[in-house]
Amino acid sequence: MTVKILLADDHPLTRSGIAEFVKREETFKLVAEAEDGAKAWELIQELKPDVALLDIRMPGIDGVTVAQKVKNEGLNTAIVMLTSYDAQQYVIASLRAGARGFVLKTVSPKELTTAINTVAKGGLYLDPEVASVMGEQDFIPEQLSVREREVLLLAAKGLSSKEVARRLFISERTVQTHLASIYDKLGSRNKTEALLLALKYGVVTLEELLEDD
Amino acid sequence: MRPRSHFLAFLLCALMLPSIAVVLVAVVGMASQESAMEAAVSSYVQDLAESMSYHLSSDADIWTFQILSDFSRFPFFSWGPSIPGWVALISQEGKVIASSPGAMNIATIWKPDFEIGKAVKVEDRQGAQYTIAVYPVKRPSGGYVVTAVSWPQLLGGLVGVVRIWPALIVMIALSSFFAIRLLWSRLVIPLQSLVAEIDNMTLGKDVPDMIEEGAVKEIESVQSALSRYAQAAVDRDDLRNRYVRDVVQAQERERMDMAREIHDGPLQDVTALLQQIHMTLEDDDVNDNARIRKTESIAKSVVRELRALCDELAPPWMDLGFSEALTELTERLSQAYDVQVSADFDDEIREVDIENEKILSLLRIIQEAVSNAVRHGGADEVHISVSRNDDDVLTLEISDNGSGFDSGHINHETLRVEGHRGLASMTERMSLMGGTLRIDSKIGEGTTITASFKL
Numbered sequence: 078m079t080v081k082i083l084l085a086d087d088h089p090l091t092r093s094g095i096a097e098f099v100k101r102e103e104t105f106k107l108v109a110e111a112e113d114g115a116k117a118w119e120l121i122q123e124l125k126p127d128v129a130l131l132d133i134r135m136p137g138i139d140g141v142t143v144a145q146k147v148k149n150e151g152l153n154t155a156i157v158m159l160t161s162y163d164a165q166q167y168v169i170a171s172l173r174a175g176a177r178g179f180v181l182k183t184v185s186p187k188e189l190t191t192a193i194n195t196v197a198k199g200g201l202y203l204d205p206e207v208a209s210v211m212g213e214q215d216f217i218p219e220q221l222s223v224r225e226r227e228v229l230l231l232a233a234k235g236l237s238s239k240e241v242a243r244r245l246f247i248s249e250r251t252v253q254t255h256l257a258s259i260y261d262k263l264g265s266r267n268k269t270e271a272l273l274l275a276l277k278y279g280v281v282t283l284e285e286l287l288e289d290d
Numbered sequence: 291m292r293p294r295s296h297f298l299a300f301l302l303c304a305l306m307l308p309s310i311a312v313v314l315v316a317v318v319g320m321a322s323q324e325s326a327m328e329a330a331v332s333s334y335v336q337d338l339a340e341s342m343s344y345h346l347s348s349d350a351d352i353w354t355f356q357i358l359s360d361f362s363r364f365p366f367f368s369w370g371p372s373i374p375g376w377v378a379l380i381s382q383e384g385k386v387i388a389s390s391p392g393a394m395n396i397a398t399i400w401k402p403d404f405e406i407g408k409a410v411k412v413e414d415r416q417g418a419q420y421t422i423a424v425y426p427v428k429r430p431s432g433g434y435v436v437t438a439v440s441w442p443q444l445l446g447g448l449v450g451v452v453r454i455w456p457a458l459i460v461m462i463a464l465s466s467f468f469a470i471r472l473l474w475s476r477l478v479i480p481l482q483s484l485v486a487e488i489d490n491m492t493l494g495k496d497v498p499d500m501i502e503e504g505a506v507k508e509i510e511s512v513q514s515a516l517s518r519y520a521q522a523a524v525d526r527d528d529l530r531n532r533y534v535r536d537v538v539q540a541q542e543r544e545r546m547d548m549a550r551e552i553h554d555g556p557l558q559d560v561t562a563l564l565q566q567i568h569m570t571l572e573d574d575d576v577n578d579n580a581r582i583r584k585t586e587s588i589a590k591s592v593v594r595e596l597r598a599l600c601d602e603l604a605p606p607w608m609d610l611g612f613s614e615a616l617t618e619l620t621e622r623l624s625q626a627y628d629v630q631v632s633a634d635f636d637d638e639i640r641e642v643d644i645e646n647e648k649i650l651s652l653l654r655i656i657q658e659a660v661s662n663a664v665r666h667g668g669a670d671e672v673h674i675s676v677s678r679n680d681d682d683v684l685t686l687e688i689s690d691n692g693s694g695f696d697s698g699h700i701n702h703e704t705l706r707v708e709g710h711r712g713l714a715s716m717t718e719r720m721s722l723m724g725g726t727l728r729i730d731s732k733i734g735e736g737t738t739i740t741a742s743f744k745l
Contacts, residue, residue: 087554088554088558088562090558090559090561090562091558091561091562091565093562094561094562094565094566094569095565097565097569098565098568098569101569101572134553134606134609139609161553161557161558161561161593161597162597162606162607163597164605164606164607164610164618165618165621166607166610166614166615166617166618167607167610169614170610170614182558182561182565183561183564183565183590183593185568186568186569186572235613235617235637235640236637237634237635237636238632238634239634240637266621266624266625267620267621267624267625268617268621269617269618269621270621
């Protein structure tokens with residue numbers, strides 16, 4: 078089965094590089110290229126590609142806004158964010174906007190292929206550079222306790238420790254102990270990384286994160 | 291400096307005491323003069339009455355002949371005594387037998403129970419005072435000689451002066467009191483408030499308030515000179531601050547532009563280069579794979595360096611909004627310094643819309659604060675809390691558990707001269723945003739930096 082792909086990036090050199098990657102793969106079909114967000118949104122509506130590779134920083138409408146539009150319109154196009162920046166908040170913002178993949182432009186063709194295939198099948202793909210494990214760790218989702226999972230989800234939604242403590246009827250100190258234990262188990266250094274790793278390992282799902290409470 | 295109230299006491303004493311002393315001396319003098327005159331008048335009337343009674347007693351003819359026709363022997367009855375007053379001869383029943391001019395009112399003051407032979411002071415119905423003496427005439431038909439000195443006639447105009455005298459003294463005292471009050475309110479108090487103004491004035495920041503109306507001209511001129519001087523200092527400082535702000539602002543804009551240039555230019559180019567390398571590596575006909583791999587790793591490190599450079603100049607991720615940028619920054623700082631940097635903010639902070647330039651300023655302040663806390667204070671925990679009050683004032687509180695310092699002795703100018711621009715530039719950034727920055731620290735108690743500005 079051929080995956081129809083749209084590519085949007087305002088920088089001609091990187092766009093042509095990525096386009097070349099895509100064209101090499103036989104199961105992929107590059108249906109359109111756009112040099113800004115508005116054009117990308119127009120083409121997505123018109124061509125209904127399976128996967129759209131969107132640069133975050135583009136003139137006019139940025140990639141995250143386009144992803145949000147796709148999500149709001151309920152289109153079936155899976156979004157992969159393509160960016161030069163490794164900021165974890167970009168990942169979070171992209172995921173919140175409905176993107177299912179996040180890759181850096183320095184990605185290798187093999188990884189990009191994996192990313193496109195994963196999101197085309199409805200999966201989630203995060204660039205190893207933004208969700209990397211310190212040291213080699215094998216992780217089984219059950220290693221996180223139910224309470225730890227709850228704490229992580231609430232914290233990931235942006236709630237402060239105080240607020241998490243209030244919602245779960247535990248002390249702030251306990252929340253911090255839980256968070257420390259979560260970081261330790263996942264091998265993460267902070268809340269955002271813990272969340273990205275939890276998503277990657279399937280401890281929490283994207284749907285759970287996006288759920289409003 | 292507190293107004294010296296004992297100066298007022300001194301002034302009051304200096305001006306009031308002489309007046310009071312004059313009043314006292316006058317009262318004592320008047321009292322002693324009056325008593326001396328009273329003694330003299332008393333003995334005069336007594337002597338006169340006694341001698342008259344003696345003459346009348348020894349002269350039998352006075353009672354047998356028509357005395358009224360022969361008063362020439364008793365000149366007193368014609369002319370009265372030599373001191374203003376009168377003499378009278380009255381019968382046992384109180385009827386006037388003979389009298390000198392002016393004795394008409396004897397009836398109004400005569401009382402049968404007058405003490406004999408002793409001068410007494412009496413008052414007639416009009417309130418005029420008299421000293422009178424009564425002596426019996428030793429004759430079978432009896433009768434009395436009454437002599438009187440009239441005080442109003444004796445003292446004349448002097449009585450009026452004597453009565454006005456205390457009033458004058460009181461007037462002098464009152465007028466000196468009012469003079470002191472005037473001196474105090476028009477000169478001393480304005481002078482004191484002027485001194486207080488100068489004491490409390492921060493040169494370059496404040497212009498003294500105008501003193502209330504009523505100060506003397508000279509003080510008003512001093513005040514207006516001071517105002518001009520203070521205003522000039524304020525203007526000078528304003529100019530300097532504007533200059534510093536312009537420099538900071540220009541620098542910031544330049545950095546943002548440079549970050550954008552790097553992001554859109556070299557970073558993209560090297561990324562494209564890296565993509566080409568990746569594709570070359572995938573081609574099977576590459577002979578020198580090792581060299582290409584080396585090139586790939588160089589290109590990757592250039593990408594990392596360029597990203598770091600962008601972050602340093604103006605991180606592109608601050609476009610995401612304040613709360614996201616704050617989270618990103620704290621996580622990055624935690625990793626960079628290997629300390630715990632946490633941030634707490636309410637849900638509504640997420641909705642706050644802040645311009646990119648302001649976000650950048652806030653990020654820089656946090657960076658500087660964390661860097662100071664770790665490098666100078668040896669802190670391993672820094673907490674940032676963000677709150678917004680009802681007046682739309684956003685407050686950023688950065689507290690650390692470092693060693694702290696004495697924040698009471700911060701002098702930005704000194705720090706600047708010594709090359710420590712951190713604290714000064716934090717303050718400048720906040721004032722650029724129309725906000726304020728406060729540094730609270732004590733040795734051994736960590737440091738709290740509070741930055742607030744109106745949204």
